[in-house]
Amino acid sequence: MDPKIFNASTFDRSSPVTTSFFITFALRKIIMIMSIQLSEQEQFRRQALHELMDLGVDPYPAEGFAVNVIAREILDTFPGDNSLYQDVSLAGRIMGRRIMGSASFAVIQDDTARIQLYFNRDEICPGEDKTWYNTVFKRLLDIGDIIGVRGHVFTTQMGETTIHVKEFKILCKSLRPLPVVKEKEGKVFDAFTDPEQRYRNRYQDLIVNPHVKQVFRQRARMIESMRGYLLDAGYLEVETPVLQPIYGGAAARPFKTFHNTLNTTLYLRIADELYLKRLIVGGFDGVFEFAKDFRNEGMSRFHNPEFTMMELYVAYKDYLWMMDLVEEMVEKIAIDLHGTTKVQTGDHEIDFKRPWKRYTMYEAIEHFTGTDISEMDEASMRQFAEGIGIETDNTMGRGKLIDEIFGEKCEEHLIQPTFITDYPVEMSPLAKKHRSKPGLVERFEAICNGKEICNAFSELNDPIDQRARFEEQLELGKRGDTEAMVLDEDFLRAIETGMPPTAGLGIGIDRLAMIMTNSASIQDVLFFPQMRPEAASAAKTTGDDFIRAGIPEVWVPVLQQAGYPELNALQEANANKVFNQLCGLRKKMKLDIPAPKPEEVRSWVEKSKIS
RNA sequence: GACUUGGUAGCUCAGCAGGUAGAGCACAUCCCUUUUAAGGAUGGGGUCCUGGGUUCGAGCCCCAGCCAAGUCACCA
Incomplete structure (x- = not known):
């Protein structure tokens, strides 16, 4: 390592940055004008920036900084062997400082952990000139700045693993103060908790709330685990269009956009189902996609306008087979993430160990209401629904009533993973009719922690039936159902070409991530959840x-x-x-x-x- | 979309009956050689979300709006 990039030699006053003097002068004027609108703390930091430049220190050096260790590794390994780490180089953001005369402590945070630094004036500045310590370190650095350090590891009298710094280099001057969160023995003080601030300024959230980083690491591992399972099974990962001339595959309202060259309206996809089935028609026996879908509907702690779904289609299989796959795959994910099938989420411990409970929808309703509704006609079912406090109206057919009763009386009670099978045909225009139960389709959802986490069926491959189902949807649309599906002639052409019997699955990645990371809202498992735009600050006139x-x-x-x-x-x-x-x-x-x-x-x- | 709660310093929050806007941390200046959320002293920092209204006087009361959170509704 070039020693010149460290230490007092880097700000030798005999070599001022004359070439950039002009630029610097102009820059300062701009900074001065800007600073009128800045808070005092921001102005102090810009002032410090100037002083660094005056000392010949580049606050934003171009070259990289060679790191030879990460904080986590030192913290884990050093206490067991004090002979290690006698020449370390690492970099990170300053998260705290305690300055006391000619000795100081600071804390820096890299991607893995926070570690304490010890600075001693006469070691940082061996000669007469103590500027590098007294001025640069003590006065011109702030919490939030990024530095690189070199030194050896030791243990303080207080027993904390610490880097004794011999040289340091400024890698980035931070111009905005950071929320300061302190912690002692697991207790957190002044936590940065305001959800709006955290979501809008996620980078700050990630910097000061280490557990947030952990959630996203787990989410990434979850996806990795799922992808690994599917690839091992021999399925092909594919990509299908986000911009679609006709949206389909789900009942939802779309986002609409426009393509200039084609002079046509396009929609952002609400599901990839219809495209993936075309690929099954085309002869792939197993395809899957991790897809961003977009639905133009309400937002809540379970709904974000864009969300991630994994869809899988496998030829020559049915929904019973798919249930086994889901159990196996999700159990594996739990073990990969937590080392056990048991996952704590909220007040519940959820056990993903196979086999999961399986209820038909009728059984579930009977279980939770004590009434068998399977033989009821529409009129008596409506009466029953009203009797248990569900509002009904005449547009609701038998299928919708069943769905309402289930949603009202059953779903929230299903905490442990449970399969609900055999849905009314009216609710499922893309699912195959049940092999033995009239009026139902071969479909299942997995419910966990009171919420749907996946939806699957034996895919409808009868083109005549499929056309009829689409036409029913068109009728619903005419009656004002804004979420009714539209008829996709091109998709029908594909089905008419012939699709093998196929099992299809859609699994909500965000919902599953919420459970696997014990997060109460979808915003906590999305880096940048959709937020209402901030009010435009009063238009600045140019002057x-x-x-x-x-x-x-x-x-x-x-x-x-x-x-x-x-x-x-x-x-x-x-x-x-x-x-x-x-x-x-x-x-x-x-x-x-x-x-x-x-x-x-x-x-x-x-x-x-x-x- | 409805209801409830909230919006005060960079951050976390007080504030009252309507009478000069506060604390802790952060920041600044000075002192201090191994501190542990936190050494000591002193000091600066505010569009009290926005706009109207009531009042001699509004952070506080009233009206309207903006933003967020929670609950519910909607969401196959």
Whole structure:
């Protein structure tokens, strides 16, 4: 490692950064103008940035920084063998500092953990010049800055594994203060918890809340585990269009967009089902896709407008076979993530150990209501539904009633993973009719923690039946069901070509991630959940009108800060008051420009009246 | 979409009956050689979400709006 990138030699004053002097000068002016709107802490940091540059230190060096160890490894291994790590180099963000005269402690955080640093003035600055320690380290560095350090590991008197720093290098100066979260013996103080702030500024959340990072690592491992299972089984991972001329495969409202060259409306996909089935028609026997789907519907802690779904289609199989696959795959995921089939989520411990309970929908309803509704006709079923407090109306057929009763009385009670099978045909236009039970389809959902986590069926491959089902959906659409499916002629053509009997599965990756990471809301397993856009900050006027009136450019932002966003605003102003305001701001902001003269300000106000 | 709660310093939060806007951490200045959320001292920092209204006076009361969270509804 080149020693020159460290240490006092890097800011040798005899080699100032003359080449960039001009740029620096311009930059400072911009910074000065910007700083009028900045908080005091942000201004201090910009000030520190200048001072670093004055010392010849590049706060944003171009070259990389060679790291030879990660914090986690030191913390895990060093206590067992104190002879290790006698020349380490690592980098991270400063998360805390405790400065006491000529010795200091700091904490830096890399991707893996936080580790304490010890700095001693006379080791950081062996010669006479103590600037690198006294000025650069103590005064010009802040929490949030990123540095690289080199030194050896030791244990402090307090018993904490610490890096004794011999040299350090600034890798990035941070201009915004970070929320400061402190922790002692597992207790967290001043936690950064406001969900809005956390989701809008996820980078801050990730920096100060290490457990958040852990959730996303687990999510990634979950997907890795699932993908591994499917690839091992020999299925092909594919990609299908997000932009679709006709949306289908689910009952949901789409997002609509427009392609200029084709001069046509396109929709963002709500499911990839119809495309994956075309691939089964085409002769692939097993295809799957991890897909972002988009549904233009309400948002809640279980719904985000874009979400991830894994869909799998396997030829020559049926829904019974698919149930076994789901059990096996999800059990494997639980073990890969937690080392056991048991997963704690909220107040419940969920056990994914096979086999899971299996109920038909009728059985589930009988189990939770004590009534067997399988033989009821629509009228008596409606009466039964009303009797247990469900609102009904005449548009609801038998299938919808069954679904309502199940949703109201059963779903929330199913905490342990449970398969619910054999759904009413009306709700499932893409599923094959049940081999033995009229009016039902061969479909199952897995319910876990009171929520659906997957949906699967023996796929309908009878093209005549499929066309009829689509036409029923069209009828629903005409009656005002905004989520009814549209008829996809191209898909029907594919089915008419002949699709083998096929089992299909859709599994909600976000929902499963919530359970596997013990997260209460979908926003906690998405890096950037959809949020309402922040109110546009009041449109900043350019200030051109001030300049046209001959007011010096340097005073424009100050005038705006003083409450005169544009020239017109000066018309009514008292010139003496404006003069006082400008002088006050000049002092407050420590602006490096001469104060205006009263008559100058008076002339500006006059000009504003003329214009 | 309905209801409830909330929005005050960079962060976490107080604030009252309507009377000069507060604390802790962070920040700044000074002192201090191994500290542990946190050494000591001093100090700076605010669009009290926005806009109206009531009032001599509004962070607080009223109206409207914006944003968020929770519950419910919708979501095969």
